[in-house]
Amino acid sequence: MSEKQNRAQSESFYEPVRERLARVSASLREMAEKKHPFLAHLLDHTFSTPGKNIRPAITLLGSNFHSHDERITEKMATGVELLHIASLIHDDTVDESSLRRGKLTISSVWGPKAAVLAGDYIFAASATLVCDTGNIRVIRRFAETIMELSSGELQEMSETYSPDQTMEGYLERIYNKTASLFTTAAESGAVLSGASEARAEAMRRYGYNLGMAFQVVDDILDFDGTEEEIGKPIGSDLANGVITLPTLIAMKGKAGRDAVTRTLTHPDEEELLQEAVRVIQDEAILRESYEFANGYCKKALESLAALPSSPSRDSLEELVSHVKVRRN
């Protein structure tokens, strides 16, 4: 995991914001200082292994088109990463996951109580940082993002093991779960750097489409990746009763619908799961799924046309290719 992280951090799209991201990571680590010892310990555990910082990188890249007070957009980027971390802590707690970024989760070391409270603290800390930007539009959008994140997770939870799912429901869910925060990360960088409404809207569309592509590719890799690439067994979304794009496409045909319904109805029968996974791994189904993701990638690239050519725009473009070909 750690090697994979280093590889990801060395991607060239980080280049225009490398120093700024280093300040974001440093400010995360500083959060643990001057706190009650137990809280400091939990924060230190959480922030000592940095993630890939894709979301704060988008905020900073989106802010780089205008000269502005960079401390403000770095606060925002830190808030964006903190929000992501808080949601992971709660996800890992409710899903009883024991590892994250190659390390034991707070929940597995100190129990669910500490993890729920630490997540709450970090959610609130993220909002406090965003308040320091002084921009109410951005602050409100940030709070809405937390609502969308949790409502997306609740939606997924309530639809678990149900075969009656629609494309509209899926798209709403992945927007809430993933693309909402990408949208906020991208738009806030533009708004806080003083971008015009047109450019802020372009970044908003970029973030939305990149986020949708990101989650769709993530969902495809659950069937098309290797266990090593995705860090969990193949087909584990379906094994947990979660229906994603490839499954929805497979269910358009009778064979797919039958196989998926059978495994959802008998979730403990491994053979039924493997049968459904084989049906979904059909080349035409995976191709259609990737084409769907590519539609979002294309729109993300198109939205960048509203921004002037620059190393930061190049990085935003590169990020799209990165999402297209691999899990981040």
Next chain:
Amino acid sequence: MSEKQNRAQSESFYEPVRERLARVSASLREMAEKKHPFLAHLLDHTFSTPGKNIRPAITLLGSNFHSHDERITEKMATGVELLHIASLIHDDTVDESSLRRGKLTISSVWGPKAAVLAGDYIFAASATLVCDTGNIRVIRRFAETIMELSSGELQEMSETYSPDQTMEGYLERIYNKTASLFTTAAESGAVLSGASEARAEAMRRYGYNLGMAFQVVDDILDFDGTEEEIGKPIGSDLANGVITLPTLIAMKGKAGRDAVTRTLTHPDEEELLQEAVRVIQDEAILRESYEFANGYCKKALESLAALPSSPSRDSLEELVSHVKVRRN
């Protein structure tokens, strides 16, 4: 429970804000509309049994000294109550409590995953409402309050079953757990109604001292109340390894220190717990504890001197007496 609630809601200190509180309760119920069905169901379950609304009442009473756009302070009051509700949902989840306000908790009906996510959603919804006030000072203070709430709970958790606790640690913990939100509730009502700094500071001090008294009395009643009054067995804080004011006072003497240390070291031995409870229930210890609470009550009343005489000031005074004599 329900009868007790009705009795509490009929207290006369609600009088100057009764209609406004009704609008706050209505806007809570409206939150469940136009949501994903599962989320709507969870919200409806949560908001259909109103609490005692003490915190939003303080916000509204504190705003009543100046004519202003009342929709703004009602949004704030709604946010304050939502924050309180979100923290109760997470508390009940991590403590595995099955009842709240006489009803099954979200966690006991739909499991901890739904409860953690619903709490996150309501935290975020509270922040979104507070953003609608448009006042960054108030919004930031609100986010800090969520940090303080969760850090207070973490502090309590980390000190559980430890006899090495100080008065300073206890006061910091009850400020974070309880008085922080009372402070925010009181100060924000004043600030958003356009009060002078002096009056906002008076309300801030009122909220702080009322909140500290509220928690100290709560902690005393764990030893001095009846099981029916407090809704849980006598001495249950100590049974859970939580040391509060009466225990700290008892531990100043050798007999108390020995009895408390013994029960903390052998938490499963009921007889040791009962022995410690008997030592703490000493009349002089309880008297000293109530005097301590009264010190905060006195300061809360003194801070009201900065406000003009009015029915709302009378209500704020009455609320102090209410906290003094019974659990809210």
